[in-house]
Amino acid sequence: MFTGIVQGTAKVLSIEEKPNFRTHVVALPDALLPGLETGASVAHNGCCLTVTHIDGNNVSFDLMKETLRITNLGDIKPGDVVNVERAAKFSDEIGGHLMSGHIMTTAEVVKILTTENNRQIWFKLQDPTLMKYILYKGFIGIDGISLTVGEVTATRFCVYLIPETLQRTTLGNKRLGQRVNIEIDPQTQAVVDTVERVLASRDGGHQAVVDAGHKA
Known part of the structure; x- marks a missing residue:
């Protein structure tokens, strides 16, 4: 981990x-x-x-x-x-969020906005079906960096980077079109998948009742 x-x-x-x-x-x-x-x-x-x-x-x-x-x-x-x-030890401080090191997909850098004290970078996932796990203020791993998700659209999301992150990592040198590794927060993934299963089972049960009513 x-x-x-x-x-x-x-x-x-x-x-x-x-x-x-x-x-x-x-x-x-x-x-x-x-x-x-x-x-x-x-x-x-x-x-x-x-x-x-x-x-x-x-x-x-x-x-x-x-x-x-x-x-x-x-x-x-x-x-x-x-x-x-x-790899983390049990005694280490978890300053970010627990990550497995298992990359799910990559994302392309599609926009970079720079101000005096921070930088906003927008990404587009290679696998757009994973956008359902990218939630506003949720956790995400980008090239091994634990970051908080900023704005989210239907197809893109952004993060905000402070000078310390830009100086200590490779994100400060990223250019448009380059790829980064993406690890989805497993807790977010579990919650989203669970909600989807519950809603699907409810919809299935409702449809069964409707079908039974039609047959009657």
């Missing part, structure tokens, strides 16, 4: 391509190295990856075909930078 509070950024040093598979090496910040072992989980742009090799600050991770397909990690090149977070 992760908290959605990005602990730093890491430059991608190299990428080794294999059939339907990729290994990339990043330079992890010194602060994230203590206690790091092979098999540990580190989120890259919110996607949970497993450490496969450690050589000083150079840490290797394997990416499967499905990860490359669903997330924006398949777009990165050597020299690019990713947001990183070590």
Whole structure:
């Protein structure tokens, strides 16, 4: 599990391509190295990856075909930078919201509005059916960052970013057309799905009564 509070950024040093598979090496910040072992989980742009090799600050991770397909990690090149977070411990402060590191889809940056002290970024989901889980003032994970949803339309949503978030993460460098990883808040998803099931069962029961009345 992760908290959605990005602990730093890491430059991608190299990428080794294999059939339907990729290994990339990043330079992890010194602060994230203590206690790091092979098999540990580190989120890259919110996607949970497993450490496969450690050589000083150079840490290797394997990416499967499905990860490359669903997330924006398949777009990165050597020299690019990713947001990183070590897996949370039970004693850690949860400053954001609990996140699994399982990316559901990506979103395209479609509008950026900048003012003196903050930035508003609008996104369009690759899978529009997931918009039902994007709620005003709800939680969402964007490239591993726990954020509060701002305005929401039928097809788009935005978040507001303070200078600290812009400085500590990669969102400060995002440009129009670029993709970000999206993790939906699981509690929001559970509530929405439950309400849908309850309403569907009620509608089904009502229809059954109507049909019975017609037959009578």
